[in-house]
Amino acid sequence: MIKRALVIACLIPTIASAASFDCDNAHSPLEKAVCADPALSTLDSSIATSYNAALQRLSSDGQTILRDGQRQWLQFVRDLCFTPQDASEVGFCLTKRYTDRLKDLSTAAVTIGPYLFSRSDYFSATTHDKAGRPYEIHAGAPRIDAPLSPAIASWNDAMEKKRMMRAVDSDCGSRHGDEYSSLEVNYASAKVISVKATDWEYCHGTPHGQGGTIGLTYIIEPRLHTLEATDLFNIDTAWKDFLTSRSYEAIKKKADGTSVERDRVERAAINIRGWTLTQDGLLITIDPYAVLAYAFGTTEVIIPWSDLKPFLAPNAPIPPQT
Template structure:
């Protein structure tokens, strides 16, 4: 005999228990939750169809499950906010990240990093608005509407196209790990990095570093280049935009030889190599002066990186007035 209001409960595996109508609703909810074999999923995909190790790891971990949904939400908001010309790149960046997350042990860190990247993809600096999609691995799109923005973004697009067929270090590692012949193991990987050296509503200067590592090579092959745009106009900055005449080359060569002599601890007799210092691809525009970079081999210094600055005052009487005026605008 049962007391008044009581009834028997028959439990059927993996189903909600049969409870009499007089059982309070909160007891029903608590009992059902206790008997649920899994937590309620919020993942961006159907966990019943999880097939990969990554998907299964997400579905088995509430924290990863929540991160996955947060990433999907942030990605959706960024895609909605991006103008049509950039939606394609937003999708490509997300696909690249999904393709490269292969180690479940690093999944939480990778997902947290990706979430932060999506939430901070719109960057406002120096009065300009940028779209950052792959951290430092690709240059930033310029969202600000300026005459020179079109030429700059065309270069960004070309950079993405050039990099689309390259093998990343992660992909190269996987290929080498599974290769079965010498030809299959002969893989080289390319790492790209971009940094904005200088930016204003007038000008922008971007530093590109490309490292190409061939399998079994002693060290990677590195190449550094600079790209400069006059944003208030409509194109890249040429030497004639900065200087009048050709006398500026002697100033640059002088500073290059001084740098080599100081670096090699030798007497500066004017015979040192000036390398490629006069090539515009090695110039970065800076507020204080012209920033020069290059490879040591080009300066007969052996392996290494060359980097020195030339103050604008060294080019007294050579700078175009329009450039001097634009440089002072902050």
């Protein structure tokens, strides 16, 4: 018996009702496609397991938000993978979306620092280009389920606004395109929450997609605000030169002989929007075109907190150092 629970789990609001059922009862094209592929059936069961495990950890509000996202995802899969196309592509489409959703659900109820994080997702594949190909949209963001406080509620609101903005923004103009946005928590403590936000867009009919990454770091205590350089660094030190030098070294190595303009590296290295706080150090993300050509891809430079110690502000919101 090939078992799976996803379809029923997504649509019935009680956790206990998300039971596997016999594929002999499969009726819809999605159900039949999943039951016909053992690998998809395994993915489906894994999704149901992760989904139900997350629901059991979340508050009532968190459960509602997760269910809404799961329902949207299920409709998204139907709209995206069962449009007129070669039948051989259906399995590939389903495998990719199921694999992606399983990764999403790994952060649907996860403890990071003092918080239980869930997630809020928006999915859509209801509009199409002239060739009948759906425009694929997915925007996901973290949400703190517990503990809640006025500051955390404001942080949740800020993340939701970022998610909604990314779900509707497009640089494709009349072309429209596929939109993907992911906000991933890299570090969280009672003082600070640091998120890495990645956006990717493919305008239908263009040679390749484009995207970028920014850091969204919020100081929680003593007042909620976005990270400023003075929160992290003593401005009377040579922190700008240090970040620039480390970034320049990494980019020169990656460029492999291609000319690198140091002033462009400096602009990227000291740009707070490129910073993400991690357990190990400060992550500086430098997008394509900021310094190097698109073909070189994104450059990530992580500088250990121990190396940054001479430049840090007295109360810098970094992980405890041993």
